[in-house]
Amino acid sequence: xxxxxxxxxxxxxxxxxxxxxxxxSELSGKELFTIFDLISQRQKNEIINLLKLRENELPVLxxxxxxxxxxxxxxxxxxxxxxQGIEEIEYNNFKEHKGFDRFIIKKRLIGQNINVKTNxxxxxxxxxxxxxxxxxxxxxxxxxxxxxxxxxxxxxxxxRKYEVPK
Numbered sequence: 803x804x805x806x807x808x809x810x811x812x813x814x815x816x817x818x819x820x821x822x823x824x825x826x827s828e829l830s831g832k833e834l835f836t837i838f839d840l841i842s843q844r845q846k847n848e849i850i851n852l853l854k855l856r857e858n859e860l861p862v863l864x865x866x867x868x869x870x871x872x873x874x875x876x877x878x879x880x881x882x883x884x885x886q887g888i889e890e891i892e893y894n895n896f897k898e899h900k901g902f903d904r905f906i907i908k909k910r911l912i913g914q915n916i917n918v919k920t921n922x923x924x925x926x927x928x929x930x931x932x933x934x935x936x937x938x939x940x941x942x943x944x945x946x947x948x949x950x951x952x953x954x955x956x957x958x959x960x961x962r963k964y965e966v967p968k
Contacts, residue, residue, distance in 0.1 A: 806858075807858045807859060807860045807877040808860070810860075810862075810877040810960055811860050811862045811877055813960075814862045814863060814875060814877070814953070814957075814960075815837055815862060815863075817953045817956055818835070818836075818837060818863060818949065818953050821949050821952050821953050822949065826840075833946070834865065834866045834942050834945070834946035835863070835864070835865045835866075835942075835945075835946040835947075835949040835950050835953075836863070836864055837862070837863060837864070838861040838862055838863060838864045838874060841864050845864075846861075849861070849864075849872065849874060849883060852883050852887075852888060853874060853876070853881055853883070853888065854888070855876065856878065858877075859876050859877055859878050859879075860876060860877045861874050861875075861876050862874075862875050862876060862877060863875035863953065863954070865941060865942070865946060865950050866942075866946075867924065867940065867941060867942060868924075870884060870885040871883065871884045871885075871940075873939065873941070873950070875954055875957065877960070878892065878893060878960075879891060879892045879893055880893075880896070880929070880954070880957070882939055889937075889939075891929060891931065891937065893957045893958065893960040895931050895932055895933070896929065896930075896931060896932070896957055896958050897930045897931055897932045897958060898929075898930050898955065898958060899927070899928065899929055899930070899951055899954070899955050900928035900929070900930050900936060901927065901928065901951060902918045902925050902926065902927055902928075902943070902947070902951075916943075917943075918943045918944075918947065919943065919944060919948070920943055920944055921942070921943065921944030921945060921946070922942075922943070922944065923942070923943040923944070924940045924941065924942060924943065925940065925941070925943050925947070926938045926939070926940055927939055927940065927941045927947065927950075927951070
């Protein structure tokens with residue numbers, strides 16, 4: 803496959819659709835983890851203004867964490883967007899996911915044990931860099947979090963195999 807941003811985008815979208823076992827037309831863009839092109843034009847414009855995309859870099863996947871936080875997977879990097887700015891991890895520096903830091907998360911109000919497969923909560927999620935550093939970002943639990951885990955674990959392939967020439 804030719805190493806273009808458009809081909810990388812298609813591959814990443816394929817991974818997401820394969821995880822959901824759906825066609826692109828079956829997604830609404832309102833899923834917590836979805837294809838960036840499907841979110842509202844207002845959201846796209848707001849996020850693109852913050853991302854500082856590089857030449858030939860395309861936003862591909864969108865993980866909504868909260869109203870103020872999200873993660874965008876572009877053709878080159880993970881970008882965490884918050885009201886304080888952006889954090890990024892280049893795919894060519896990404897080694898692997900270490901996953902959620904624990905399987906059971908506490909629901910504070912009633913003290914009931916909730917696991918990370920339950921929708922509606924947030925839990926720390928570890929990403930390991932090639933230099934051994936581990937970065938934790940809080941992401942949604944349940945379907946969205948496991949979708950992010952399953953789909954984006956392949957992003958280290960992009961850093962190695964599909965690197966877009968600068």
